[in-house]
Amino acid sequence: MARVRDTFWQRNKFKLSGLLLILPFWYLYQGMYPVFPPALESQQLGPFVVAPMPFDHNPPYAHHDEYVKDFLLTFSKGDVAQVRQAYLNIGHAPLAMDVLQQGESGILHGSRHGQHVHGIAKASFNPSDKIWLTIEDWQGQRYQAVWSLPKELISH
Template sequence: MTMRWARFKYHVNAALLLLPLYFLVTTLMGTEAEGSATSLAPKSVGPWQVAPKAAGHWPPRPGQELDMTVRFDGGPVAQIRTAVLTIGDQAPAATDLLSPTAGLLHGGEVLREAHVPVPAAMPTNAELWLTVERWDGSLHHVSWGLDTP
């Protein structure tokens, strides 16, 4: 019995060393590796082609927070002053861009992320709105329906 345990304990030690590495790799790869990210149709907003992705549950659940990433392609990203994602029946006004109901996009040059609060009482015609403000003050809006990705 002791000889069997002597061989088996090395396998247990190897598993204890390798399991944390497996969980580290899957954590660093994020939700895209699991296939749970929902890509929305790419659209144009101003000079940019945007492709948003929802990490987690789609469509968004009322009262929860929606994690989104948005990829900006085809235009000078340095011209973006503010970009926000909101959920509602209309695009936000220029004065509402920094309100608590808007998810401010932050991140790198091309790929940015936002944590969008989902209203507890969503209107029946609610959409996901991306609003981009340029440094010259002009606003660009684009929306996606919440029912289809």
């Protein structure tokens, strides 16, 4: 029978196993109780009142060969079922509806409780950039709102 040396590693390697078993609970807790930045002010767009909220203060990330920034949009007034299509982009001006319809980024999707969007963005933000939301209802009416970017997003 081989003798095992009594080393620090031999005496304490089981503690590392215990730590590896505990770490998933820390990440589970963080996943169940996320912390989001505050929502931007609500704005009226025709029959809708919408408030966007960035998911974090990180810079845009690459998603399907373009840069996007994630937002949650809550509709406090108006029926989301009345929205035919809605897009969000970040830049110095809103993108034309023809350009927005070409890709899958920038389109709102979700439920009446909240609409998620991968807002079309550039790799980095300038102080002159704004958040543009364009909504089209089933009657063909288009509504547009603009928000200033939070300072925390510009500083990155």
